[in-house]
Amino acid sequence: MGERPVRERLCDFLEVDCGLSPDEAVAEAERCLQCKKPSCVKGCPVEIDIPAFIARIADRDFSAAARIIKDDNLLPAVCGRVCPQEVQCEGECILGVKDSPVRIGALERFAADYEREQGFVVPPLAGPTGKLVAIVGSGPAGLTAAAELARVGHLVTVFESLHEPGGVLMYGIPAFRLPKEVVQAEIDQLRKMGVDIRTNHLAGASVPVPELLAYDAVFIGTGAGLPFFMNIPGEQLNGVYSANEFLTRVNLMHAERFPEYDTPVRHAGRVVVVGGGNVAMDAARVARRLGARVTLVYRRREEDLPARRAEVVRAREEGVEFALCANPVRVLGTNFVTGVECVRMEMCEIDESGRPEPTPVGGSNFVIDADMVIQAIGQGPNPLLIRKLGGIRYGRKGNIVVDEEGRSSLDRVYAAGDVATGAATVILAMGGAKKAARAIDRMLREDRKGH
Amino acid sequence: MYRVYEAGQLADRIFQIWVEAPHVARHALAGQFLVIRIDEKGERIPLTVSSVEGDLVRVIFMAVGKTTNQLSDLKAGDLIRDVAGPLGRPSEMGQYGTCVVVGGGAGIASCPIIARAAREAGNHVVGIIGARNAGFLILEDEMRDACHELLVATDDGSRGFHGFAADVLKQVIEQQQVDCVWIIGPAIMMKVTSEVTRPKGIRTFVSLNPIMVDGTGMCGSCRVQVGGETKFACVDGPEFDAHLVDFDLLMQRQRTYFDEEKVSLERYHEHACRCGEGSYHG
Numbered sequence: 001m002g003e004r005p006v007r008e009r010l011c012d013f014l015e016v017d018c019g020l021s022p023d024e025a026v027a028e029a030e031r032c033l034q035c036k037k038p039s040c041v042k043g044c045p046v047e048i049d050i051p052a053f054i055a056r057i058a059d060r061d062f063s064a065a066a067r068i069i070k071d072d073n074l075l076p077a078v079c080g081r082v083c084p085q086e087v088q089c090e091g092e093c094i095l096g097v098k099d100s101p102v103r104i105g106a107l108e109r110f111a112a113d114y115e116r117e118q119g120f121v122v123p124p125l126a127g128p129t130g131k132l133v134a135i136v137g138s139g140p141a142g143l144t145a146a147a148e149l150a151r152v153g154h155l156v157t158v159f160e161s162l163h164e165p166g167g168v169l170m171y172g173i174p175a176f177r178l179p180k181e182v183v184q185a186e187i188d189q190l191r192k193m194g195v196d197i198r199t200n201h202l203a204g205a206s207v208p209v210p211e212l213l214a215y216d217a218v219f220i221g222t223g224a225g226l227p228f229f230m231n232i233p234g235e236q237l238n239g240v241y242s243a244n245e246f247l248t249r250v251n252l253m254h255a256e257r258f259p260e261y262d263t264p265v266r267h268a269g270r271v272v273v274v275g276g277g278n279v280a281m282d283a284a285r286v287a288r289r290l291g292a293r294v295t296l297v298y299r300r301r302e303e304d305l306p307a308r309r310a311e312v313v314r315a316r317e318e319g320v321e322f323a324l325c326a327n328p329v330r331v332l333g334t335n336f337v338t339g340v341e342c343v344r345m346e347m348c349e350i351d352e353s354g355r356p357e358p359t360p361v362g363g364s365n366f367v368i369d370a371d372m373v374i375q376a377i378g379q380g381p382n383p384l385l386i387r388k389l390g391g392i393r394y395g396r397k398g399n400i401v402v403d404e405e406g407r408s409s410l411d412r413v414y415a416a417g418d419v420a421t422g423a424a425t426v427i428l429a430m431g432g433a434k435k436a437a438r439a440i441d442r443m444l445r446e447d448r449k450g451h
Numbered sequence: 452m453y454r455v456y457e458a459g460q461l462a463d464r465i466f467q468i469w470v471e472a473p474h475v476a477r478h479a480l481a482g483q484f485l486v487i488r489i490d491e492k493g494e495r496i497p498l499t500v501s502s503v504e505g506d507l508v509r510v511i512f513m514a515v516g517k518t519t520n521q522l523s524d525l526k527a528g529d530l531i532r533d534v535a536g537p538l539g540r541p542s543e544m545g546q547y548g549t550c551v552v553v554g555g556g557a558g559i560a561s562c563p564i565i566a567r568a569a570r571e572a573g574n575h576v577v578g579i580i581g582a583r584n585a586g587f588l589i590l591e592d593e594m595r596d597a598c599h600e601l602l603v604a605t606d607d608g609s610r611g612f613h614g615f616a617a618d619v620l621k622q623v624i625e626q627q628q629v630d631c632v633w634i635i636g637p638a639i640m641m642k643v644t645s646e647v648t649r650p651k652g653i654r655t656f657v658s659l660n661p662i663m664v665d666g667t668g669m670c671g672s673c674r675v676q677v678g679g680e681t682k683f684a685c686v687d688g689p690e691f692d693a694h695l696v697d698f699d700l701l702m703q704r705q706r707t708y709f710d711e712e713k714v715s716l717e718r719y720h721e722h723a724c725r726c727g728e729g730s731y732h733g
Contacts, residue, residue: 163488261494266708
């Protein structure tokens, strides 16, 4: 069914990618070679049995396809949309060598959407173990851990500081990439599984640390919600936002519908977005939908943009202008932003990231007019809870140090997702959360034997 | 949903609400705040925890914008969609010696809980509360109970000392040894009043009230400059060393949505009028 036309897209926040029709899905599924040694599975951080679910789609047994995916991935409707498949499963697909790879992500989404539209069936839950698990944060990691642990019979309570569960899936990723009903449906299913989600509860404050540690196990999935700023002059001017703030105002608080909704966002004619990742693309595309002319400033080259290729393409289609090999040095204005002074960058020797190190070109300064600046240059773990968890080991960047199964240095405290790895993808957070959940389950079962 | 237990007016445009929010009430300490969202379409606004009693928490606010006006219209039994907290760091309490707690206008709301905490920590506590006129003055009795001595000032002299809280503070620090001061009120009042303690280098805290969204360190909307460093008022504060705060920047950033706030409030008043006529039940 393809993508919606750009002109239509810019007028709303509805999903850009319309997904596959059943016939399209079957036709795409039939392209799969059903490799004996499927390399696509190796490319998947949670090792979904990809050939098996694709075979079910080819057989038109879409519900069975969804069930197979859900054995390994509890949020397929989310992952089918936001996973960087081109560097994971699809990147490994053998068909991609000569032709285009099987559209595994689109098929995953198709099966998941089909299942949701039919009405979820709550998966069978194991008998209650009587063990209590506290989950901190309800983003991809927290939701995954909650589902895994509820499924095996533990009593799960999720603490979420915002008024809506979902974490970055709600406040960060815009609806045109991930409709909020999709996230809501996943969360509803979790509730049906008996998971108690307590919104407005900030762990470490509404739930003091001793109360938290009184649970049989604690899983921390607080993500990377602390926005970085560039620390350049003029950054305090009105109209300079972190991408987190800008996206939260729109995605979570619906500032695009002000004054029907109370939360405002600055009404800007010209916006500069700084950064080249998925968050920068999201911010730029949201700003376009609010009617602004948008320039994205990134210090490296086009091929270095860390964002998914498809998102870069869509951003361009939607009229986002790119100022590449450029870096802001100063935000201009008095009280309110009027522009951004940038300097051109040239690519020099390869640095530790394997990319050429961008270096400012002397005397190349230029100004982009702007009445809003959005900084999307990365986020770190929120230190709020970590500071209060006396004795927990954390790294230089504030991330909780964990072993392969998500164990932290504190007894019975586990962590996964961005809070452990630093800002990464939804699927990696889920992969980590699943491993941690299994380790928690094993530990709790050992406990029961012990007593 | 959180139930309003009691609601009422304290002074001209100043209101109080007691809301049932055990997760906040049981753990809140002096100096902390909470975030309220009244309904589905509401914005998140931070309000200082003024006091707690069992599972109830009290907030006091001046009805200035749309949300505070809507809040002032709530009655006992009404429901508030979201109450999150307690947020921010508690007041840095210690055995300082003599403490002065200065409140201006609606900022007096935060003072009794700090005064009580300071007193419990073994300090001699002097309270100073000031307002434009007697009609704006709140919590005088509560402050008298909480402090060892209380001084009152009004700009027009309609009650207590004729002048600003800053003038009273000046007299106090001239007459006695003062070791620690809290100043809470509008940004301009905190700026002016904290100049009084600067020459003597008296430790002075102010509670900053920038625009916030989440209140948990996630958005950076509330960033302030303290001693040349960027701080997030929601998690690094809200209390900071008054003598290091860039108040002009705080006031500049507080005006970010000045126009939008006007639109929102006008729309609310129109709606309220129509509701009053019984022709609109939105």
